[in-house]
Amino acid sequence: MSPQMIDRLWQAFYDTLFMVGISAGIAVLAGIPLAVFLVTSGPGGIFAAPRLNRIVGLFVNGFRAVPFIVLLVALIPFTRLVVGTTIGVWAAIVPLAVSATPFFARIVEVSLREIDPGLIEAAQSIGCRRHHIVRYVYLPEALPGIIGGLTITVVTMIGASAMAGAVGAGGLGDVAIRYGYQRFDTTVMMAVIVILVVLVSAVQFAGDYAVRRLKAR
Amino acid sequence: MSAGVLSPAITLATPVAAAAGTVAGKPRPGSLRFEAVAKTYHSSAGAVEALKDISLDIAPGDIYGIIGRSGAGKSSLLRTINRLEEPTTGRVLVDGEDISRLDEAGLVALRRRIGMIFQHFNLLSARTVRENVALPLIVAGVAKEEIRTRTDEVLALVGLSDKGDTYPSRLSGGQKQRVGVARALVSRPEILLCDEATSALDPETTLSILELLRDINRKLGLTIVLITHEMSVIREICNRVLVLEGGAIAEEGPVWQVFGAPRHDATRSLLAPLQRDLPPELTANLRPEAQTPRDRAVIGISYAGTVAPDLQALASATKGAVELLSASVERIQSHAVGRIVLALAPGAKPAALTSQHPSAKVIGYVPADD
Known part of the structure; x- marks a missing residue:
């Protein structure tokens, strides 16, 4: 591999990390409140609003149904509105975040639902207000599940970011397609695969480790 | 575990006792009154009457037992006291105050006067014992130093002074229930609700928890309302007992009377395990x-x-x-x-x-x- 290609791979690696990192951050900030809303606004929940709950649920399902490559294109007007451009790394971050948020929210929702209703009842019995219940019961008790869900989300996003080349955002997947596939450069292809395997393994390992630590108490 | 574990609780003269004592000139807090309380659930299978026309008084400082088979409505009745359950009709009065009129702030204040312990303890796994016990005070906005002294106090009262930094998953069932008791008492309540508090425990641990409850009742003078399906628990610590059957009162009275001369079939069948006479x-x-x-x-x-x-x-x-x-x-x-x-x-x-x-x-x- 030429030194230029190695530089290109490094750049692609950083681009992938950057895209996935920023979008994952947005998915956490938006997805956790969304999941809390989905769980607590259902019938009998502490913020019960069943009608709104159903509407939001439909929206979440809608976004989950659209394949990422389609979303990437379909969101172009929205992307321009938010980041002022439709090409480059930032142009990929918007659809990545929009796609990852409902995905992550659904996973977090499952962890929140697994919390023993007795804990909510106990919190109410000791004089917790509803926001206290979210802060002291829902989120801390579901934390291992949330971290596990974040791991799955980030790994999925690394995969999805390979399509970001469609909007000129670069990244590892883009290099693999342009050089490895279209120019028949098997070495580059292999290098990208190895980097992705290592990256995904590292994310998975870190996530599993954090969950183990949390569950050990 | 029995007397040895309990001894620190007995010897400790806590300021909690002083705070919960009778205020001169005022009626003693902790009285309860149910007026024609009824509860109907609506499900796909139709309406279910969980409670039917329950009227009764519970005196301050009493240890009051509610017994019945599963599905008799014990849990629903107990939960109307702190409004975890809302009666469909009728009123519940705590110290003469109709609690159905309370707004959210009033309800939170009421719940701080009523402690509750649970069959499955319901401790937060992500918090240490001390953090669990401190939570009622944290959400009430109590100052840090006071939280520290009061959690120390109640942990000593339940005999768990050395377990403050342990996570609940490392404790035995009896110890978990002691944490539950400590969490319920840290707000210095006037009423303690016990929801099948010993049903998940072995007989020996059950006795030690019951001893702890009796000890707390004597020392802090709070009213204890407990529900159970075990007659032995009632016999051990209650003064009065209510037998619920199909959501209605089957009989009610001093424990010795109800035990000695049960008038209702439901009572007799609940007593059966205690009568190994044939x-x-x-x-x-x-x-x-x-x-x-x-x-x-x-x-x-x-x-x-x-x-x-x-x-x-x-x-x-x-x-x-x-x-x-x-x-x-x-x-x-x-x-x-x-x-x-x-x-x-x-x-x-x-x-x-x-x-x-x-x-x-x-x-x-x-x-x-x-």
Whole structure:
């Protein structure tokens, strides 16, 4: 591999990390409140609003149904509105975040639902207000599940970011397609695969480790 | 674990006791009144009446037991006291105040006056013992130093001073329930609700938790309302008992009375596990009606308080030999509560005997040996 290609791979690696990192951050900030809303606004929940709950649920399902490559294109007007451009790394971050948020929210929702209703009842019995219940019961008790869900989300996003080349955002997947596939450069292809395997393994390992630590108490 | 674990609680004179004591000139806090409380659930299977027309008073400082089979409505009734459950009709009054009128802030304030412990403890796994116990104070906005002293106090009271930094998953069931008790007491409540608090514990641990509850009741003077399906728990610590059956009051009264002379079938069937008075080989042959004129009648006599049966009169009331199958007398709340089971001679008529003593009942008939 030429030194230029190695530089290109490094750049692609950083681009992938950057895209996935920023979008994952947005998915956490938006997805956790969304999941809390989905769980607590259902019938009998502490913020019960069943009608709104159903509407939001439909929206979440809608976004989950659209394949990422389609979303990437379909969101172009929205992307321009938010980041002022439709090409480059930032142009990929918007659809990545929009796609990852409902995905992550659904996973977090499952962890929140697994919390023993007795804990909510106990919190109410000791004089917790509803926001206290979210802060002291829902989120801390579901934390291992949330971290596990974040791991799955980030790994999925690394995969999805390979399509970001469609909007000129670069990244590892883009290099693999342009050089490895279209120019028949098997070495580059292999290098990208190895980097992705290592990256995904590292994310998975870190996530599993954090969950183990949390569950050990 | 029993007396040894409990000893720090007994010797400790805590400021909690002083705070919960009677304020001069004011009625003692912790009284409860139910006025025609009813609760109906609506499900796809139709309406279910969980509670029907419950009216009763619970005195401050009492240890009040509610017993019934599962599904009898115990849990629903207990939860109307801190409004985890809203009655469909009727009112619940805490210290004379109708709690259905409270807004959210009022309800939170009410719940801080009413502690609750649970069958499955319901401790937060992500928080240490101390952090669990501190939570009621944290959400009430109590200052840090005070939280520290008060959590130390209640942890000492329940005998867990050395477990503050442990996570609940490392504790035994009995210890978890002690944490539950500490969390319920840290707000210095006037009422403590116990929801099957010992049902997940082994008999020995059950006794130690009951001892702790009695100790707390004596020292802090708070009202304890507990629900259970185990008569032994009621007998151990309650002063009064309410028997619920199908959401309605079957009977209510001092424990010694209800135990000694149960008036309702529901009470009798709940008492059955405590009455191991018939030998199994006899139970196997027991029939509700006499099959032959030679069958022997088996008579049970239960009594409580002063009306002990006159044994001589009983014996002379029937012809032939009377065999004593079992007899027991125990003292509940310093009243004698006794039960005698007799088998009459073959062919002897039980009527002569049952008319002698009002509580003498024919349990059944067994075939004569010959």
